[in-house]
Amino acid sequence: MGVDVNVIFQIAGVGIVVAFLHTILDQMGKKEYAQWVTLLGFIYILFMVATIVDDLFKKIKAVFLFQG
């Protein structure tokens, strides 16, 4: 196994938790905090996904394009 499949569950979990927090903070009338929570969650997930996309492109380059 080249990739950790648990990351998918992690992404989905973070998404659900962030949506939950967003709803609660919205109900409490703290719109700005809700936006920040969403943004931070998004950046965290984006970091994980960007890591694996970088990995994928490096592999494609090594296998098909004969570089690195």
Add this chain to the structure above:
Amino acid sequence: MQIDIVQIVGLGLIATFLSLIVKEQKPTFAFLIVVFAGCAIFLYLVDQIYDIIRMIEKIAINANVNMVYVETILKIIGIAYIAEFGAQLTKDAGQGAIASKIELAGKILILVMAVPILTVIIETILGLIPSMS
């Protein structure tokens, strides 16, 4: 490492299911799940693809084919795969226009890669034609 088709199908199904759940709350997160699943499936397959390419190279060396042509073809396959990957993801995210631009870029880059081969073919054909008068 032997990879089971069941594992890949299971990974795809789980990713689809999770993205459906998350899409109701946060569509961007669902999109990132799909991106991750696509990368993960390809990274599973990459070792097998590597074996296939080694085999093709070995056959090409035995057949005395010029290695430049084989390398060009492999590069074209790589470009086609990357372009297809990006285009499908952007199309899934609802940006058909960007997807078509990515596909256009892939086609043009492939054409540029194929120019030496095309030149050789045209020269060969011209050599076959008897000279006029």
